[in-house]
Every structure is written in C-alpha cells, then in structure tokens.
Amino acid sequence: MNKHNRSKSGLFLMELIIVILFFSVSAAICMRIFGTAKIKSDYSRDLSNSSVYAQSCAEAYKAYDADLENTAEAMEGKFDDNTLTVYYDFDWNITNSKESAKYILTLDKTKDSDIKTTGKITVKKANGDSLFKLTVKTAQQKTK
Numbered sequence: 001m002n003k004h005n006r007s008k009s010g011l012f013l014m015e016l017i018i019v020i021l022f023f024s025v026s027a028a029i030c031m032r033i034f035g036t037a038k039i040k041s042d043y044s045r046d047l048s049n050s051s052v053y054a055q056s057c058a059e060a061y062k063a064y065d066a067d068l069e070n071t072a073e074a075m076e077g078k079f080d081d082n083t084l085t086v087y088y089d090f091d092w093n094i095t096n097s098k099e100s101a102k103y104i105l106t107l108d109k110t111k112d113s114d115i116k117t118t119g120k121i122t123v124k125k126a127n128g129d130s131l132f133k134l135t136v137k138t139a140q141q142k143t144k
Contacts, residue, residue, distance in 0.1 A: 046103070049092045050123035050132040053105055057086070057121050058136040061107060066117040066138045068109055075105075082109040102126050115140045 057075055064070035072079040076094045077086030087101035088094060095101055108120045121134040 046125075046131055050103065050105075051134075053086075053088070053092070054121045054123050054132050054134045057084075057105060057107055058119070058134055061119050061121075061136055062138050065140050066109060066119065068107070071107070077105070083107065084109075103131070112137075 060071045060074040068079045068084050072084050075086050077084050084107040086094060086105040087098055088103040089100055090102045103123060103125060105123045110118050112118055116139050119136045123132040124130050
C-alpha cells in the first residue's frame, strides 16, 4: 500500500513541475510583449511631441517673417548666426542647458533670394537619433 501512495505523489510532483514550467514560459512571453509595447509607446510619444514642437516652431518662424531673433524669443531658445536651438528635457519641458537636454530642436535658416528664405527644422534625441524633420519656406512681401 505504501508503494501505491508513492506513485501518486510522484505523478503529482510531475504535474506541478509541468504547470510551473508552463507559467514560467507564459510569463517570459508576456514580459517580452510588454517590453516591446513600452518601446513602441515611448517612440510614438516622442514622434508626436517632436512633430508638435516642429510645427509650432514653423508657425513662429513664418509669423515673424523668418526673423530668428523673434522666433527664438517666442520658442524660448537660443540663436546664433542662422541657427535657432531649443533644448527639451525628458518630459518635453524647455531647458537652458545642453547637458540636461534629452531632445534638441534646431532651425537652420538659408536665404534663397532677397524675399525667399527656407528654414529646415530638425528634432533629434540628445544621442543624435533623428525624430522629425520639417522644411518651411517664407516669402516676405515687397513694400513700396
């Protein structure tokens, strides 16, 4: 009678090991899926925010007739020569230092003619990965 009880406990132990193995594999698959979803969610958030800020910069650039000084003031950024730079932290709040920036928006201005200018807006991560690019053209009206 003792042998009979042993075989049942051995079978129960095998079933328990199989169930634990099944749940372990299921948990590993779920962790991988959640990890991938987090990465895609972060990229989507970054892409959405970068496009909003690039469009905002383009609108300010056009509103101020391609004047980088006024555009920099409106965007709370810095400018030198023909480049405007705005630094953003992890939460897309404007920051003044390049060291604490996670995202960098730049607007490079080129003069096509006396009345036409082109601005190339690029939003990058601090590590150099490009998120969004936008080109905006303006034409100043001739005044008599």
